Amino acid sequence: MAEALPGSLWTIPWPDRFCNMLLDKLTSEAATHRLVGGALCLDFANTINGHSSAAPHEYLAGYSDLVVWSRRISLLTDAEAERLLRVANERSREAATAFQRAIELRETIFRVFSALALDRSPKSPDIAALNEARLNALNHSTLSPTDDGYTVEWIDKSALDRMLWPIALSAAELLISPDLSRLHKCEGDGCDWLLVDTSRNHLRRWCSMDECGNRAKSRRFLARKRKRRTR
Numbered sequence: 001m002a003e004a005l006p007g008s009l010w011t012i013p014w015p016d017r018f019c020n021m022l023l024d025k026l027t028s029e030a031a032t033h034r035l036v037g038g039a040l041c042l043d044f045a046n047t048i049n050g051h052s053s054a055a056p057h058e059y060l061a062g063y064s065d066l067v068v069w070s071r072r073i074s075l076l077t078d079a080e081a082e083r084l085l086r087v088a089n090e091r092s093r094e095a096a097t098a099f100q101r102a103i104e105l106r107e108t109i110f111r112v113f114s115a116l117a118l119d120r121s122p123k124s125p126d127i128a129a130l131n132e133a134r135l136n137a138l139n140h141s142t143l144s145p146t147d148d149g150y151t152v153e154w155i156d157k158s159a160l161d162r163m164l165w166p167i168a169l170s171a172a173e174l175l176i177s178p179d180l181s182r183l184h185k186c187e188g189d190g191c192d193w194l195l196v197d198t199s200r201n202h203l204r205r206w207c208s209m210d211e212c213g214n215r216a217k218s219r220r221f222l223a224r225k226r227k228r229r230t231r
């Protein structure tokens with residue numbers, strides 16, 4: 001059964017058409033997508049599997065999926081997700097542009113970190129694009145006082161691409177973090193998900209044991225069985 005989004009999106013008092021769209025989205029793949037990357041930017045890169053294959057598995061079919069996924073990963077509150085979906089409904093062309101920008105950022109993140117996971121150097125234009133996204137994110141943040149100090153807040157909260165700002169910062173943080181040495185690409189057949197291995201023994205090879213791990217184990221078992229038969 002699909003996992004429901006946390007929170008109260010079910011209770012939105014909107015016109016039926018809009019509510020129905022949202023209810024559909026709550027059970028979409030964007031709402032139930034596995035989060036196994038260990039870093040926000042990698043979970044975002046993992047919203048598609050088989051980036052360069054002929055038949056990739058896409059979890060984000062459009063802007064509303066992007067909002068639902070962002071809510072799932074707590075980049076947005078219920079109220080913020082509702083607001084963005086409402087704005088997107090009114091300004092569909094802008095929403096389409098924001099979605100296109102999101103996919104471009106996702107693919108840039110994938111190219112950079114999949115190169116690094118394979119001990120290759122990322123291409124300069126990709127690092128430049130990541131830096132531009134990082135600067136854009138910083139331009140949309142400000143220091144704000146709290147009861148016991150200061151915090152960094154996002155400004156322009158109704159911007160349709162606001163979920164891309166923390167994702168861009170996450171990519172920049174991972175690039176300069178010691179965790180980069182634990183970056184891997186899943187070894188599952190046809191799986192190109194990226195992950196930071198935070199396991200105690202640093203032997204994680206698959207995005208998840210339930211999916212790619214078990215498939216690899218059964219393949220090895222069948223191969224051994226075939227080998228024994230041919231002896």
Ligand SMILES: [Zn+2]
Pocket residue numbers: 186187188191192193206207208211212
């Ligand atoms: Zn995998």
